[in-house]
Amino acid sequence: MSVVTISRQIGSLGCQVARLAAEALGYRLFWREVINKAARCCGAPDAALADIDELGLLGLKTSLKASQSYVEAVKRVIEDLAAEGDVVIVGRGGQTILRGPPNVLHVRLVAPAGLRAERLAQRHQISLEGARAQVEARDRYRRNYLKRFYHIDWDNPELYDLILNTARFTPEEAARHIVQATLNLPFPARQETLFPYDTIPGAC
Amino acid sequence: MIPSPEPADPSSPRFSHPAEEAFAKILDFYGIAWVYEPRTFPLEWDEHGVTVEAFRPDFYLPDQDLYIELTTLRPELSTRKNRKLRRVKELYPEINIKLFKRREMRDLMVKFGLYDQAAGIEGTQAQKPEGLLRKNAQQNAG
Numbered sequence: 001m002s003v004v005t006i007s008r009q010i011g012s013l014g015c016q017v018a019r020l021a022a023e024a025l026g027y028r029l030f031w032r033e034v035i036n037k038a039a040r041c042c043g044a045p046d047a048a049l050a051d052i053d054e055l056g057l058l059g060l061k062t063s064l065k066a067s068q069s070y071v072e073a074v075k076r077v078i079e080d081l082a083a084e085g086d087v088v089i090v091g092r093g094g095q096t097i098l099r100g101p102p103n104v105l106h107v108r109l110v111a112p113a114g115l116r117a118e119r120l121a122q123r124h125q126i127s128l129e130g131a132r133a134q135v136e137a138r139d140r141y142r143r144n145y146l147k148r149f150y151h152i153d154w155d156n157p158e159l160y161d162l163i164l165n166t167a168r169f170t171p172e173e174a175a176r177h178i179v180q181a182t183l184n185l186p187f188p189a190r191q192e193t194l195f196p197y198d199t200i201p202g203a204c
Numbered sequence: 205m206i207p208s209p210e211p212a213d214p215s216s217p218r219f220s221h222p223a224e225e226a227f228a229k230i231l232d233f234y235g236i237a238w239v240y241e242p243r244t245f246p247l248e249w250d251e252h253g254v255t256v257e258a259f260r261p262d263f264y265l266p267d268q269d270l271y272i273e274l275t276t277l278r279p280e281l282s283t284r285k286n287r288k289l290r291r292v293k294e295l296y297p298e299i300n301i302k303l304f305k306r307r308e309m310r311d312l313m314v315k316f317g318l319y320d321q322a323a324g325i326e327g328t329q330a331q332k333p334e335g336l337l338r339k340n341a342q343q344n345a346g
Contacts, residue, residue, distance in 0.1 A: 032267070057233075
């Protein structure tokens with residue numbers, strides 16, 4: 001009944017790593033589902049949309065009351081998922097909402113800003129200049145989100161049990177480290193749910 | 205009674221305005237599921253019960269359960285749409301609907317390298333962004 005939270009910088013291949021780790025552990029993966037469920041629960045769909053809109057393209061302005069209601073709903077959704085166990089939760093303050101329980105592993109995925117911009121430029125077929133601007137804006141958004149609603153410093157290493165630099169590790173290697181660390185938790189994954197990476201579609 | 209959403213058309217819809225297509229691209233960029241004009245909300249009826257005024261929001265975002273209506277900055281259109289929106293909220297209080305002013309998106313899209321998405325927002329109501337001019341010039345040169 002373990003839980004893995006993954007905080008990731010944009011362009012750090014965080015979603016790919018999360019997917020690989022979840023598949024290897026036999027855990028359910030939650031990312032955007034947390035946002036959508038919270039939006040439905042609290043009746044503040046535009047707050048959820050504003051949360052997704054990290055670049056501010058939609059120019060959404062939500063009231064403090066709606067934002068707080070939405071963040072509370074996010075917290076409840078994450079706590080409910082953690083109570084069910086065997087889940088990997090990406091983003092949305094999981095590292096602070098689930099701070100404390102010994103069966104939760106908090107992972108942080110990072111990479112140098114230049115490399116992340118190159119990855120974004122390649123993935124979205126955009127200019128490197130535009131990709132750099134996206135990296136800066138999305139880092140700023142995520143840092144501010146955690147500062148504003150949870151009063152924590154996103155970059156504080158003490159929030160995490162494991163920090164991985166994907167400039168150094170491939171997504172498969174990073175996922176392997178996460179799996180290994182999860183197995184060392186008090187309530188680790190069931191061994192029989194683990195399977196070799198070469199059975200994961202798209203894995204190297 | 206609120207009409208049920210119709211199933212999404214898997215084929216690409218025909219947008220009635222380039223700004224709508226640009227908006228759809230933004231939603232795609234963020235990985236947000238959307239349906240184009242899935243439902244019409246009757247607003248007024250004549251004495252025979254025939255709908256004489258209705259409102260069809262441009263988009264529905266099923267995961268957020270949110271309707272989106274795009275509008276321009278032209279005050280007369282904005283005012284009319286705002287009035288319709290108020291009427292929709294009176295008659296159908298259960299639905300969530302949001303009005304977006306499309307011009308606000310363009311400059312940011314260019315800043316973040318999203319030239320294709322921004323292209324639909326060019327036109328008489330907005331100046332051509334410098335980044336687009338640059339890109340178009342490069343494409344023409346190539």
